[in-house]
Amino acid sequence: MAEGSTLAAVAARAGVSIASASRALNGGIASTSTIERVQRAAGDLGYRPNHMARGLQSGRTGQVAMLVPDAANPVYARMMSALQSEVDAHGIRLLMQQVPAEPVAAVEELSAGLVDGAIVVVLRVTDRIVEAVRVAAVPVVVLGLVEAAGIDSVRADSRAGMELLVAHLVERGARRIALLDGPIDTTPGRTRLDGFVAACERHGLGADLVEVADDFTHAAARPAARALLGRGVPDAIVGANDAMALATLRECATLGLRVPHDLLLAGLDDTEPAELSVPSLTSVDLGAHDRARIAARTLLRRIEGAEPRGSQAVAPRLVVRESTTKEHP
Amino acid sequence: MAEGSTLAAVAARAGVSIASASRALNGGIASTSTIERVQRAAGDLGYRPNHMARGLQSGRTGQVAMLVPDAANPVYARMMSALQSEVDAHGIRLLMQQVPAEPVAAVEELSAGLVDGAIVVVLRVTDRIVEAVRVAAVPVVVLGLVEAAGIDSVRADSRAGMELLVAHLVERGARRIALLDGPIDTTPGRTRLDGFVAACERHGLGADLVEVADDFTHAAARPAARALLGRGVPDAIVGANDAMALATLRECATLGLRVPHDLLLAGLDDTEPAELSVPSLTSVDLGAHDRARIAARTLLRRIEGAEPRGSQAVAPRLVVRESTTKEHP
DNA sequence: CTCGTCCGCTCCAGATGATTA
DNA sequence: CTAATCATCTGGAGCGGACGA
Structure with missing residues (x-):
């Protein structure tokens, strides 16, 4: 040593x-x-x-942090890579930290001179979080939906994504469409539900087949999917993200239901496992890569002194795969 | 602000x-x-x-880092969680950083006073890495196989894992068993190949059906799986990890091959996707959680002044699922 | 090219006052 | 009343490096 x-x-x-x-x-x-x-x-x-000595004198750390609620979520992993390439080009180190679902304390600690700025995934928007972001001593860019003055945020357009998905399912002949959502007190859970309901209404469909899981994970989705299917087999099921859709696929297989023959299935996020499942999963790319890139650039500009530019959104893109195309008999 | x-x-x-x-x-x-x-x-x-000022004076940062080659790999995500709980109990912050496959520069930078210690995933053991770990100014625990004096490492017993898997497949009636491996200049690639060959020989089988992919990822595994299957359909295929096995499953589906009916399939690592696939994937739990816990405890003790205790290994455990059990006709 | 002051904090040595024999 | 004891508190040095004079 x-x-x-x-x-x-x-x-x-x-x-x-x-x-x-x-x-x-x-x-x-x-x-x-x-x-x-x-x-x-x-x-x-x-x-x-010595990193400390240099940082103390210069007031700069040469590093930024990404704060995520769940390091195992492939979406965040993808965002990490996108951030990494943006940030590498500026000779800045990227650190990732897993933080609780409401990362108030973590955001407050950003003012301790640990990093020059941070990108924070916020699922539940609370006054405390918004305030913490606002008073932080370093620039913070929120990944999520925060419409508050003086705060930078980059969000997915889940509503539009839902619209694409429902339109696609309807076109494939589905009438009774169900949603397996995550907690509706989170921004993604809420907007995906709202988007689903709005889309169904636009197509003259009911939107009463909704099941809410405790979390956006496989583990939470499986019992919820079982409950949903226990109430009858709909024409199609939309998972609030790919992990939940794949958990539903697994439950369908267990119950002897064939996708897409007996029902259609789709997810959101377009993560790698969607491509790999059997059948492969139709999904909506919510632009994780672009969101991360935009967040990184916004953050870097803020670090260089730019003013916050408010909320930015990225458009979704439908990716059709086997789980909604009845080619198999 | x-x-x-x-x-x-x-x-x-x-x-x-x-x-x-x-x-x-x-x-x-x-x-x-x-x-x-x-x-x-x-x-x-x-x-x-101020974190810098305190650190400069005290010589302590109150944080440790985990350096991984690929943040998207679920195994590392699982290890992260295990580390997090160990480290949280000591009031220490855990940072994750994605680093190149040969993280020499990253390990060298650890001496700059950024963290009090680090856990580093090393896939390719080189003299440079070993030397960098040895001379680092802070304790470093390697996740991987490093048998060098004065270095702490925690490894999976891939050989034993392969042995379990091959024995299981043979018991299920497989004779022609293929391996889809990752790069064999990495520790996991090498030991999994060696273990596979040894296990096959013990069972009086040939071990010539080996395909090597460029990386331990889905993307690299798919063409390799295609090539492997193009050379004829074996009785069983072992993927060097779950991601590669699942990529193989996907290729089988594309080619109209049914698992486990037409061939058996198994992976290593026992990550969550293995449970979720259709059919669910037989795998070997290489003890990621335990390895992380041991690494964390070793690191914390080293930080408190303990001497390196050398290499430690964790025993594997076979998890049998649908992909090797021919219940379906 | 060198000197000196400073970044914000921790720790050491010594000061101050209160308490007690 | 003096001297010793104890609990707090204060000033100042310096951690390692950057920057203006």
Whole structure:
């Protein structure tokens, strides 16, 4: 375990002052010989500038954080990759932290000088969260729906996504369409329900076949799917996300129901497992990649001093796969 | 955006010295009235101790990092949760960072005082990585197989896992068993191949049906699975992990092959998607949760000054599901 | 190119006052 | 009343590096 050698040690070894060593390493004005001597000394000693010391002096950390409620959700993983590439280009380090569903404390801690800014996934919009984001000492971009002055947010257009999905199912001949939703006190749960109801009404359908699971996960979706199917087999089921739709697919298989022969099935998010399931799952791409990219750019601009630009949305895109196309007999 | 008020401001507002304010907040010796006044002042000002300053002085950051090659892999997500609970109990923050496959630079940066320690997933063991881990200024625990003095590592016993799987498949009547492996210059790829070959030999079977994909992902596995199946349909296929096995399942479906009727299929890792697929996937639980827990505890002890304890392994456990049980006609 | 002051905080040594023998 | 004891409190040094003079 190497001792973290200091800049002073490097300077001493190179026979120059600390300040010169600093400039020689950070690309300031210095003579060629100084630069060379200092760099060799730094190399010999395995010198690494102390992150804390540098940050304390400069007020910058060179890193941003992404705060997510569930690291296992493939959507967040995809967003991470998109963020990573944006942020890498600026030489900024991206950290991910898993935080509770209402990340008030986590957002408050952002003011402690840990990062230069953060991207926070907010499922439940509360006054406390909005306030925490507003008073944070560093810029925060919210992934989710927050319509509040002075706050940057990037959201998916779930309503439009639902509209696409219902229209597609109706076109495929479905009349009795059910929704397996997540908690409706969350933004995604709420807007997906609203979008579903609105879309059904537009198509002259009832929207009473709704089951609400405790969470947007496989585990929570399975019993809910069982309950839904126990009330009769609808023409089609929409899962509030792919994980929930795939849990429903699994329940259908257990009950001996064939998709898409006996009923149609679709999800939202268009994550990788949707492509891989048998049958593959029709889904709506809510633009996770684009949302992440936009959030990253917004954050980077905010860090450079730009003003908040409010709420931004990304348009959805329908991806039709086997689970809604009755090619099999 | 609130200005980060300093301890000096709190002290001034409470009418005490900076040192007293520090002690009042950090539970040192202080009179009841001082504590109360300082805490109120801190509350009024929304004071948050500056992370950099504290870290610079104390030499501690109160956080550890987990470095993974692929945030989308459910195994790492599961490990994250396990780590999180271990680490939370000690009031330590867990950060996750996605790093390149050979995370030498990332490990070297750990010496910059960013974290108090790290858990690093190492797929390819190279001299450079081993050296970087050894000279790091903070304790590092490797998730993977590293048999080197002075280095802590926690690994899965893939060989034993393969043995369980092959024995199970043979018992189910398979003779021609194929392996869809990941890159064999990685530890998992290598040990899974070795384990597979050894197990086949023990059962008097040939082990020539091996296909190697470029990566342990869905995307890389699909063409490899296609190639494997193109060379004839074996009795059973083992995927080097669940993602690869599920990609194979998808290819089987596309080719009209029914699992487990036409061939058996199994994976390793026992991730959630294995439970959810149709048919559900037989897999070997390589103890991701336990490995993470052990790694966390080892790291925390190292941070408290304990000596490295070398390599530790976790025993695998076979989980039989539909993909290897021919109940369906 | 060097010196010196500072970023915000923790800790050490010493000061101050109250309490007690 | 003096001296010793104890509980608090204060000033100042310095963690490692950046930056203006």
